[in-house]
Amino acid sequence: MQKYTLITLLLSVFIALLGMGVIVPVMPIFAKELGASGFALGMIIAAFSVTRGLLQPLVGHWSDKWGRKGFLIAGLLIYGIVGLLIPMAKDVGQLIFIRAFHGIGSAMIVPIAMAYMSLLAPPGYESRYMSYLNVAIFFGIGCGPIIGGILSDLWGLPSVFYTMAGLSLMALLLVVVYMPRQLVCAPETEDSFFKSISRMLRNRKTAGILLARYATMIIMVPSMAFLPLLMSEWPGVSGLQIGFVIACRTLVNAGLQVPLGKLADTHSKRKIFIISCLILSVIVYCIPYITTVTQMAILYLLLGCVEAAIWAVLGGYASLEAKALYGHGTMMGMFGFAMSGGVFTGAVLAGTIMDIWGIAPAYHTTGLLVFALSLVSFVMIAGAEKKLE
Numbered sequence: 001m002q003k004y005t006l007i008t009l010l011l012s013v014f015i016a017l018l019g020m021g022v023i024v025p026v027m028p029i030f031a032k033e034l035g036a037s038g039f040a041l042g043m044i045i046a047a048f049s050v051t052r053g054l055l056q057p058l059v060g061h062w063s064d065k066w067g068r069k070g071f072l073i074a075g076l077l078i079y080g081i082v083g084l085l086i087p088m089a090k091d092v093g094q095l096i097f098i099r100a101f102h103g104i105g106s107a108m109i110v111p112i113a114m115a116y117m118s119l120l121a122p123p124g125y126e127s128r129y130m131s132y133l134n135v136a137i138f139f140g141i142g143c144g145p146i147i148g149g150i151l152s153d154l155w156g157l158p159s160v161f162y163t164m165a166g167l168s169l170m171a172l173l174l175v176v177v178y179m180p181r182q183l184v185c186a187p188e189t190e191d192s193f194f195k196s197i198s199r200m201l202r203n204r205k206t207a208g209i210l211l212a213r214y215a216t217m218i219i220m221v222p223s224m225a226f227l228p229l230l231m232s233e234w235p236g237v238s239g240l241q242i243g244f245v246i247a248c249r250t251l252v253n254a255g256l257q258v259p260l261g262k263l264a265d266t267h268s269k270r271k272i273f274i275i276s277c278l279i280l281s282v283i284v285y286c287i288p289y290i291t292t293v294t295q296m297a298i299l300y301l302l303l304g305c306v307e308a309a310i311w312a313v314l315g316g317y318a319s320l321e322a323k324a325l326y327g328h329g330t331m332m333g334m335f336g337f338a339m340s341g342g343v344f345t346g347a348v349l350a351g352t353i354m355d356i357w358g359i360a361p362a363y364h365t366t367g368l369l370v371f372a373l374s375l376v377s378f379v380m381i382a383g384a385e386k387k388l389e
Contacts (some may be wrong), residue, residue: 002120003376006132007180012171013113013137016076019083019167019249021144025243026152028228033157037358041229042351045221046344047096050102053340055062056111060333061193063112069179070331071108076172078105083165087158103340110137111336115328118319124265126323127316131261134311135254142250149243150205196330205327208380209317211340215373216277216310217342219284222350222366223249223303230288231296241293247298252304253311261312269313270382276309277374285367288360317381 031041063071082102089095113133121129151159200206201352228242264272283303314335322331349369350362 017140022148055107056336060329063329064327075108079168089119112207145243159387205384281371325356
């Protein structure tokens with residue numbers, strides 16, 4: 001039963017995130033056509049992150065009490081509807097509203113899938129099992145930009161969003177037919193929502209893990225959503241080339257998830273984390289200095305490598321905390337909340353800086369902030385672990 005559930009879950013997440021990935025290289029361009037400024041572009045991303053972030057802890061907690069399948073189905077349905085609505089947007093305000101609705105659906109997909117994986121992971125295999133899910137996520141998002149770039153070049157922007165809708169509804173059908181209702185019969189936690197959150201924030205290690213996830217997600221908007229704007233200023237760059245660069249990052253991330261997940265299960269997670277964060281910060285700082293597609297592809301390959309290590313380490317940490325102290329859904333909901341908070345911060349900060357000082361300072365500020373916050377989280381986690389040694 002568990003193997004059957006694992007395969008169904010990974011396949012449905014891959015299909016859903018493939019649909020999500022196809023819109024990555026075209027969303028900023030579509031927003032620009034509607035008249036979006038740098039700040040407005042940041043708000044389009046932020047709207048998605050706000051609704052997703054606010055709902056993820058609640059959805060995760062509720063899933064510990066009532067089961068997960070219904071939430072997963074609802075999220076995939078919203079993804080499909082959003083794909084149909086985006087081409088109908090007439091102005092930036094409507095696009096922000098649609099993306100906020102999109103965030104509601106997202107709150108019911110990846111955190112719920114993470115809770116499933118944490119529940120399925122045998123002791124000592126937490127990072128590896130979370131890496132399996134990350135493979136599905138990153139292969140979906142990684143293949144998506146290439147498909148999105150091709151569709152955009154051949155048939156225009158609306159075809160990309162309709163493809164997202166179709167893929168999301170395919171994943172929904174897969175979950176409806178093959179996913180069991182739930183893996184456990186009894187509720188995983190008797191604590192109230194606010195009591196569970198309070199326990200997490202008072203625990204130094206858990207708080208450090210959440211801060212680490214928040215810090216490392218700040219780079220997402222400048223490194224993903226702003227990249228098409230940066231590269232589109234280069235002579236002769238096509239949508240396919242932009243999609244290829246984005247795919248270099250996500251595909252190498254996916255390809256390294258399992259080996260790095262095994263490494264994180266058998267070696268010091270905190271050492272892998274801090275080394276990777278230092279490299280990550282330097283890469284983001286250097287992005288504006290790149291001037292060719294080949295150089296950017298190489299830099300994004302390196303970015304994918306260090307992100308793979310960070311995702312494997314933090315996913316394993318979150319799974320261990322969920323098993324030891326909290327319900328799986330509750331922990332993964334807060335983990336997702338930290339992710340969304342990081343994306344929101346990056347969207348607002350980078351968008352504002354880009355409008356005032358330009359795109360290069362946005363990358364520089366983001367890189368420095370990520371390193372500073374990662375260092376704080378490392379100190380918190382290391383201090384808590386040393387007390388237990």
